[in-house]
Every structure is written in structure tokens, then in C-alpha cells.
Amino acid sequence: EAGVVQSPRYKIIEKKQPVAFWCNPISGHNTLYWYLQNLGQGPELLIRYENEEAVDDSQLPKDRFSAERLKGVDSTLKIQPAELGDSAVYLCASSEWTGNEQYFGPGTRLTVT
Amino acid sequence: GQQVMQIPQYQHVQEGEDFTTYCNSSTTLSNIQWYKQRPGGHPVFLIQLVKSGEVKKQKRLTFQFGEAKKNSSLHITATQTTDVGTYFCAGSGGSNYKLTFGKGTLLTVNP
Numbered sequence: 001e002a003g004v005v006q007s008p009r010y011k012i013i014e015k016k017q018p019v020a021f022w023c024n025p026i027s028g029h030n031t032l033y034w035y036l037q038n039l040g041q042g043p044e045l046l047i048r049y050e051n052e053e054a055v056d057d058s059q060l061p062k063d064r065f066s067a068e069r070l071k072g073v074d075s076t077l078k079i080q081p082a083e084l085g086d087s088a089v090y091l092c093a094s095s096e097w098t099g100n101e102q103y104f105g106p107g108t109r110l111t112v113t
Numbered sequence: 114g115q116q117v118m119q120i121p122q123y124q125h126v127q128e129g130e131d132f133t134t135y136c137n138s139s140t141t142l143s144n145i146q147w148y149k150q151r152p153g154g155h156p157v158f159l160i161q162l163v164k165s166g167e168v169k170k171q172k173r174l175t176f177q178f179g180e181a182k183k184n185s186s187l188h189i190t191a192t193q194t195t196d197v198g199t200y201f202c203a204g205s206g207g208s209n210y211k212l213t214f215g216k217g218t219l220l221t222v223n224p
Contacts, residue, residue: 042117042201042214043156056211091155098210101146101158 002026004105006092012111018080021108025073025094032069033102034077035091043091043104049075050098082112115140117204119215127223132189134218136202143206145178145185150217151198159187159200192222 005024013019025032031050035043046065048056051072060067064083069075079086089109093102116139126132136145144163148156160169162178162185169176175188185202199217 040216042203042216044214045211048211056209093156099144099205101161102156102212103158104155106155 004092004094004103006090006105006108008108009106010109010111012113013082015084015112016081018078019082019110020076020078021090021092021110023075023077023092023105025075025092026103029094029096029103030072031095031098031100032075033093033095034067034075035093035104037089037091037107039088043093046077048098055098079110082110084112086110087112115204115206115211115213117202117213117215119202119218121218122216123219123221125221125223126192128194129191132192132196132220134187134200134202134220136185136187136204136215138183138204138206138213140183140206142182142204145182145205146203146212147176147185147187148201148203148214149198150201154198156201189220192220194222194224196220197222 007022033048034046037043047060047067049069052069067077089107091107092105095102118137146161147159150156160176166180167178173190177186199219201217203212203214205212
């Protein structure tokens with residue numbers, strides 16, 4: 001069974017540029033999460049989807065970040081415009097249902113210069 | 114908001130020694146999960162604890178959930194080089210099911 005797929009794996013952009021990350025969760029998983037992980041820190045939740053509904057986006061900086069999960073499967077996370085402080089690893093995870101164990105993708109390492 | 118604290122931040126051991134990491138929450142948790150992240154990798158689920166006072170074992174790993182459901186620990190017996198990585202606890206409390214991760218304990222093992 002394929003795991004959570006993310007692309008790209010690495011991205012380097014200049015500040016003020018837009019960037020987008022893509023995630024394909026494990027087939028059949030109802031819940032999808034986007035996390036941000038800084039070096040030496042644990043993952044921090046940005047947004048959680050149940051099917052196509054964003055049920056927890058309280059930590060998403062909505063002035064520059066947006067996300068969508070069309071048809072309740074794949075998801076994209078966008079930053080526009082990127083700032084230097086956005087440099088981090090962006091992790092996508094999925095679980096069969098909210099509260100179950102989460103399966104993480106390999107992450108996208110974003111560097112903003 | 115809910116805070117989850119882990120100690121120690123780093124632990125270096127000789128292969129064969131035991132290792133323990135502790136997790137404390139500012140609020141009562143409904144459940145706690147443990148994840149392992151190898152260097153350069155992504156978090157991998159280890160276990161979930163739900164009941165007060167629960168103890169679960171996975172080979173050399175022993176996980177405990179405190180009686181008050183505000184703390185947890187992970188103990189590794191006779192560490193091996195394959196145990197190297199960062200161990201995260203993540204707690205969930207309340208009705209929103211949000212998982213709050215601790216900062217993790219980085220374990221290094223000297224062969």
C-alpha cells in the first residue's frame with residue numbers, strides 16, 4: 001500500500017514569491033492534516049480536513065496561507081507571498097478517521113531566501 | 114491553549130543502556146500518541162494510549178499513561194543503534210481532537 005505522497009520534496013524560492021505544496025493521502029483516509037515543522041521542534045498543526053471540510057484551521061495564517069482539499073482526496077497548501085520565516089518542513093499526514101494514528105508523508109522542505 | 118512538554122531535550126547513551134523520555138501536559142488528555150522520527154525522516158506512529166494508568170509494551174519499548182492522564186513516558190530497555198531518532202509525544206484533549214506535539218527528545222546511541 002502506498003503511503004502519503006508529497007511533492008515537491010524540496011523548494012527554494014525568493015521572498016514574496018508564491019509557492020504550493022501537494023499531498024495525496026493514503027487511499028480511504030478520511031482525515032488529512034497539514035503540519036509545519038521547524039528544526040528541533042515538533043510538528044505544529046496548520047489545518048485539518050475531514051473529507052473536503054476544513055474543520056480546524058485556527059493555526060493557519062490566513063493572510064498568506066490557503067489550502068484546499070477538492071473531492072476530499074488530494075490537497076494543496078499555498079503560501080502567497082512567502083516570507084523568510086516560512087522556511088520550514090511542511091508535512092502532510094492522513095488518518096482513517098480523526099483521532100486515529102496519523103501517517104506522515106516525507107514532507108516538503110521550503111527555503112525562502 | 115494546550116501545551117505538551119517533553120524532557121529531556123537530548124539524551125546520549127551507550128549502546129545497551131536504558132533510555133526514558135517524559136511527557137507532561139498542561140491539561141488532562143483524552144489520549145496520547147508517540148511517534149519516532151529518524152534523522153532526515155518523517156514522524157512514524159508508535160503507539161496510542163487511552164486509559165488512565167495504561168501500560169503498553171512493544172518489544173524493548175514500554176509506554177505508560179499517567180493516572181491523571183496528564184503525563185506519559187517512553188522507556189527503551191537496552192538501546193540499540195537502530196533506536197536513534199527523535200521521540201515525540203502528542204496529546205489530544207477536548208472535543209476538537211487536535212493533536213499537540215511536544216518538542217521531542219533526540220536520542221543518540223554510541224555503539
